[in-house]
Amino acid sequence: MHGGTQAGWLLMALCAASGAYCLLRARTGTRQERRTARSEALMGFGMAAMAVPAAVLSPPDWAWAVYAALFGAAAVRALRPALHGGHHLHHLVGSLAMVYMAVAMAPAVTGGGGGHTGHGAAGAGGLPLLTGALLVYYAFYVLGSAGRLLPVTAAPVGGAPGSGARRAGVGGHDAEGFRGGGAGGLPEIATACRLTMGIGMFAMLLTL
Numbered sequence: 001m002h003g004g005t006q007a008g009w010l011l012m013a014l015c016a017a018s019g020a021y022c023l024l025r026a027r028t029g030t031r032q033e034r035r036t037a038r039s040e041a042l043m044g045f046g047m048a049a050m051a052v053p054a055a056v057l058s059p060p061d062w063a064w065a066v067y068a069a070l071f072g073a074a075a076v077r078a079l080r081p082a083l084h085g086g087h088h089l090h091h092l093v094g095s096l097a098m099v100y101m102a103v104a105m106a107p108a109v110t111g112g113g114g115g116h117t118g119h120g121a122a123g124a125g126g127l128p129l130l131t132g133a134l135l136v137y138y139a140f141y142v143l144g145s146a147g148r149l150l151p152v153t154a155a156p157v158g159g160a161p162g163s164g165a166r167r168a169g170v171g172g173h174d175a176e177g178f179r180g181g182g183a184g185g186l187p188e189i190a191t192a193c194r195l196t197m198g199i200g201m202f203a204m205l206l207t208l
Contacts, residue, residue, distance in 0.1 A: 003054070005053040005055055007122040007203075008053035010052040010055060011047075011048075011203060011204075012048045012051040012053075013048075014196050014200065015044050015045070015047040015048035015180055015196065015197060015200050016044065016045065016048035017045025017182055017196075018040075018044040018079070018193040018196045018197050019040075019041045019042075019043070019045040019047075019048060020044075021189060021190075021193050022037045022038070022040040022041035022044055022190075022193060023037070023038075023041045024121075025037040025040075025190060026038045026041060036088075036091070039077075039078065039091050040091075040194065040197070041192065042070075042074060043074075043091075043094055043095070043098070044193070044197055045072065046067065046070070046098055047098075047197060047200050047201065047204070048155065049067075050067070050101070050102075050204065051200070051204070056177050060071050061106075061107050064102045064103070064105055064106040064107070065102075065106070067098065067099075067101075067102035068099050068102040068103055068106075069201060070096035071095045071096075071099045071102065072095075072099050074091075074095040074098075075092055075095035075096050075099060078091045078092040078095055079092060090141065092153075093137065094197075094201065097134050097201060097205070099120055100126070100130065100134070101126075101204060101205070101208065104126040104127075104208050105139065105208075126205075126208030130203055131208045134201075134205050135202060135205050138198050138201050138202040138205065139153065139202060141198045142195060142199055142202060145191055145195035145198055146195055148191050149188060149191055149192060149195065174183075201208075
């Protein structure tokens with residue numbers, strides 16, 4: 001990232017922690033919920049690998065082809081569920097965005113070796129219009145995810161006294177309809193992980 005090595009380490013740590021929590025969520029829940037958690041874990045760990053500062057570890061030239069192939073396969077896998085919209089469509093967009101960044105940062109495109117998305121190497125081969133469209137998408141996604149974490153007041157049912165404030169997504173399910181699952185089963189933590197990865201994706205796209 002443009003902020004330097006410290007920013008790269010911070011982004012790597014946040015994405016890795018999000019991926020680890022998604023792996024914990026993948027242990028419980030329905031089949032679809034476990035599949036969603038595994039997809040989010042892959043995204044988190046992939047972003048963490050891209051965010052490692054190049055001053056510490058410069059990836060070999062072939063690493064970008066591996067990233068593109070891995071997330072290309074993830075995009076193909078997410079294509080059919082994405083037809084139903086919702087969070088599956090977000091997974092498809094995220095996988096395609098990772099393929100785009102891997103191709104844009106490949107040495108064959110940038111004209112040199114050692115380019116690294118995590119610290120904002122110069123000479124990235126991104127397309128301005130596509131990069132801008134993805135930035136707008138993730139900006140709205142981040143704002144939406146942050147809004148779901150804000151406390152909301154539940155309307156009284158039948159005028160019953162004692163109705164207090166509660167958080168959106170309580171009762172075991174998050175805003176996308178998935179249970180929190182994993183460690184503690186807290187839907188707010190799952191939403192916070194998605195928010196973290198959305199911010200990370202936005203930051204990485206800014207380097208293109």
